[in-house]
Amino acid sequence: xxxxxxxxxxxxxxxxxxxxxxxxxxxxxxxxxxxxxxxxxxxxxxxxxxxxxxxxxxxxxxxxxxxxxxxxxxxxxxxxxxxxxxxxxxxxxxxxxxxxxxxxxxxxxxxxxxxxxxxxxxxxxxxxxxxxxxxxxxxxxxxxxxxxxxxxxxxxxxxxxxxxxxxxxxxxxx
Amino acid sequence: xxxxxxxxxxxxxxxxxxxxxxxxxxxxxxxxxxxxxxxxxxxxxxxxxxxxxxxxxxxxxxxxxxxxxxxxxxxxxxxxxxxxxxxxxxxxxxxxxxxxxxxxxxxxxxxxxxxxxxxxxxxxxxx
Numbered sequence: 001x002x003x004x005x006x007x008x009x010x011x012x013x014x015x016x017x018x019x020x021x022x023x024x025x026x027x028x029x030x031x032x033x034x035x036x037x038x039x040x041x042x043x044x045x046x047x048x049x050x051x052x053x054x055x056x057x058x059x060x061x062x063x064x065x066x067x068x069x070x071x072x073x074x075x076x077x078x079x080x081x082x083x084x085x086x087x088x089x090x091x092x093x094x095x096x097x098x099x100x101x102x103x104x105x106x107x108x109x110x111x112x113x114x115x116x117x118x119x120x121x122x123x124x125x126x127x128x129x130x131x132x133x134x135x136x137x138x139x140x141x142x143x144x145x146x147x148x149x150x151x152x153x154x155x156x157x158x159x160x161x162x163x164x165x166x167x168x169x170x171x172x173x174x
Numbered sequence: 175x176x177x178x179x180x181x182x183x184x185x186x187x188x189x190x191x192x193x194x195x196x197x198x199x200x201x202x203x204x205x206x207x208x209x210x211x212x213x214x215x216x217x218x219x220x221x222x223x224x225x226x227x228x229x230x231x232x233x234x235x236x237x238x239x240x241x242x243x244x245x246x247x248x249x250x251x252x253x254x255x256x257x258x259x260x261x262x263x264x265x266x267x268x269x270x271x272x273x274x275x276x277x278x279x280x281x282x283x284x285x286x287x288x289x290x291x292x293x294x295x296x297x298x299x300x301x
Contacts, residue, residue, distance in 0.1 A: 019250035026254060027261030034262045038269030039276070046280040056291055059284035081292065088294040127294055134292055157285075158293045 064146040073141045081134045088127045095120040131158060 049055040057078060061071045099116040106113050135154045139147040290296045 016250060019254055023250075023254035023257035026258040030258045030262035031265030031268075034265030035269040035272070038266050039273045042270065042273035043276045043280070046277045046284075050280045050283055050287075056284055056288035059281070060288055063285075078291070085292060085294055085297070089297050092294055092298060131292060131294075153285075154289075154292075157289045158296070 064142050064150055066142065066146075070141050070143075074138055077134070077137050077141070081130075084130055084134075088123075088130060091123045092120075092127060095123045128159075135159075 049058050052058065054075075057071070057075055060066065060074065066074065095116070099113075099120045102110075102113045102116050135151065135158070139150045139154075141147075142150055286296075
């Protein structure tokens, strides 16, 4: 008795070829559709957050498990700190530009250059104080464990890098 | 003789051979059978096809653990369906991996954005 699934005629061989082609194209199409669909659905939420203007606050809420009340207070603190941070930016740029210009112009340490160095240092000190105060205020609004985690993260991302190497001149020229 | 008197019409089909209506002795029966020739019509590539099928069957590995597989389920529509399902699963798996990496990148960028929002030096660095 012959095996009906083994093609022996040319018509059957052609039919097998069409089925194989259909299987290949179908598998590729299914793979691409599944890939794009899953990618879109799984990244939609965070993608939207990343593009939103205050996405970083939403990140803070999720990362440190803030309640609505905690989030509202922290958002208020953040809004109040933003103009302070902008002012710090302006003062740093001004002090560093002045210092950079004087360092390029002078050939010895003059009183003017000394004053510019002191000013850049003073601005840096003010900036660190303001940042640290803000970090402590925010962490105080969180639950104790999350507050500790927040402090640890801010220490590694903000405080330690600021203290380790950057000078005022380098910050202006980079 | 009685049969001929009662049913005078000639018998047709296998009854026409007379084997079942006439009483024969062994010699006559033997002669009748010897006279009966069968001439089958064999297609020209019959032998080739048979050997081809034998070769295909012998080349397929047997899995005694699962018993003899019912070869009928490997028909093309079912094979195509399996291929499409596997393609979908592979796409889903790759999509999950890629989306996980994309989410991780987005999460890190949001963290960096928050740090920038409170650190003036970080703002200047990326300005």
